[in-house]
Amino acid sequence: MVVLSAFFQSALVFGVLRSFGVFFVEFVAAFEEQAARVSWIASIGIAMQQFGSPVGSALSTKFGPRPVVMTGGILAALGMLLASFATSLTHLYLSIGLLSGSGWALTFAPTLACLSCYFSRRRSLATGLALTGVGLSSFAFAPLFQWLLSQYAWRGALLLVSALSLHLVACGALLRPLSLAEDLAMGGPGAQLTSLLHHGPFFRYTIALTLVNTGYFIPYVHLVAHLQDLDWDPLPAAFLLSVAAISDLVGRVASGWLGDAVPGPVARLLMLWTTLTGVSLALFPVARAPTALVALAVAYGFTSGALTPVAFSVLPELVGTGRIYCGLGLLQMVESIGGLLGAPLSGYLRDVTGNYTASFVVAGAFLLAGSGVLITLPHFCFLATTSRPQDPVTEALDTRVPLPKEGLEEN
Template sequence: MGGAVVDEGPTGIKAPDGGWGWAVLWGCFVITGFSYAFPKAVSVFFKELMREFGIGYSDTAWVSSILLAMLYGTGPLCSVCVNRFGCRPVMLAGGLLASLGMVSASFCGSIVQLYLTTGVITGLGLALNFQPSLIMLNRYFNKRRPMANGLAAAGSPVFLCALSPLGQLLQDHYGWRGGFLILGGLLLNCCVCAALMRPLEAPGGRQGPGPQRPARRLLDLSVFRDRGFVIYAVAASVMVLGLFVPPVFVVSYAKDLGVPDTRAAFLLTVLGFIDIFARPTAGFVAGLKRVRPYSVYLFSFAMFFNGFTDLTGSTAGDYGGLVVFCIFFGISYGMVGALQFEVLMAIVGTQQFSSAIGLVLLLEAVAVLIGPPSGGKLLDATHVYQYVFILAGAEVLTSSLVLVLGNFFCIGRRPAAAPEEAPKPPEDVRVDSREVEHFLKTEPEQNGEVVHTPETSV
């Protein structure tokens, strides 16, 4: 299959690192907020759904799991659509689908219908927005990319702080059906964000330096030849098994301890508020010159910190303990959120990122389908929330070890690259040495690429 990216600028255009990129960053901020906050925010309605349909917690947990599975599992489909039609048209269609799913869900009469509307349709719409927004962010930022990733990732906690109390408020005043209907209307803002994703163009409409880019495959599977990408994909898939479990269960955990519904929902607000500051901070730290080459190890530490927080959070026995858990979980979760796609961008580069992110999200989709439902099954069988948090922590800790050990041994065993001879210019052409030096210095940064070191390439 062939086809060139419609909205990708001409070959040789450098990332502007500003300008209209700030508008793209704002759109990515909003899209990231909706994509990641929605699966957690709908958990506020779970108790009401359990009473409405007479089902268990594991059945309602499938709503969030299917939402996340669609966000992750449709990654290759999103890559194909972006490579065929461009980012902006795909995002516009996704915004309409996301809204349609939530509006349709407000008229559902069974939990299976909710799986189809809220889970499948809304999840697909959010996926068609989320992945293209990250691709556009990667094109507009290079030197400031870690900071841009951190700021865009902060959309998740900001929207979580807003959507969780809003969901509780809507449920109290309009019931879960009215709440879903209003949330569906809010999702139309994704179409506004899609309009901001303006394709990169050369100054004055001229082609940038260098040859024209050849037509690319709609889905580039050659990324699997990169050992760094394979290690990252395996570690990320294991991480997702437990990463989203605590935010889904912490509200119900508090309610089970006798905490009022409003105070229980406030836990997600606490988590989100801490996360707001953790993500940009992690982005700024990852962008430092001395830190950026070791971003993979920083990401490994973030996962280890998150898993350790889950294990210690399992000892919480009252509302105060859960608040402390949410504070530290917000810090670690923010670090993971700010670094996960920055590390992937550093590993595969700009040209393969649209395919790489789709394939990674597909692999993670299986873990998303297993994570929260398995926690729900464990809870239904034991009625002990501590076991759920211990299981989640063990899974995230395992992922951090996979990444750091795989990274270490991959570098240690990688054969030294044979020195390449500089190409000789034709005998009849004289090339000034200063021109050659200038070319060698500027070529790695063409089209927003980052020079890869062993640390950033895993």
């Protein structure tokens, strides 16, 4: 049930974020603003989802993930509801960016951290299956949102997106927290945070994912606009995002299986997928023919989807499951810098140059830089005595401590 909850949660959070490029063109026309300013809507939402993750992690450590995720679902739906009444970009910054972004912050990190506590041997596959919700929803939401825009305009479409987001409450209700012996050995959130701040591999890994995050979302924000610059109609342009989403789905499952099957550090697979994603992004401006663009969309979808489950699987190997809530929250907070700056930088380059060529090339360069930092992680270049780095209390990973029937949130 935890995998099922994570599946729908990832669909309702990142499926909406990835399909938001459909609204981008509508907002530019409705508010007569430059692309850079409109890009801040998605960027603030992504940044809030990540920057607020430590809050969601800390609350989950104290109260358990269930009430935290349910509260996040209410905030995400409320933000979309208020956005439908917006009369300026500032309203959209506050409603979608700040309010919905805060709701996403309370849902994603606690759910993924809870999932990591349930699996120790097949963690990559479980994470990959859970995150296939992103690919399926991206495939469905992009054309669905485009159809809703054609039928109900952007205000009516946002009302229906709000109704979809409310289902995050049900996802939270499915979560049942586990208590591990390692949790007791690691101490409270303060002690865990202090140890993470002095953890060199975790610091370098955070830098790598921040660089990756800066360019990762650019196609989902600006690919539709780029295709319309090439005289594509809106619906086929949105459908290309769906093609990428299908490939993304396959990539997540394949990568999750490979992460558990291939010996050696999972970081090697992450570096491979990150490099290929960066190359595919940089090649988007070169493609002009529809077949070439479809091929690049398939390549980008597969590799960008493949890097996601292994990215979350590397973290428990670095910090241990006992610090996964704080580790994931802190990681998401720092990498929010990339999410905040990526889309506005891409929009700024579009305003300056008149096209999206520089935007996609720079996005690809950020991912290639992140893959370079991954090489510095422990045991990357040499085989260790074990295929998985060990934590001082790793043996506690599979030890389940029964919880009292009342007060599941108490340790």
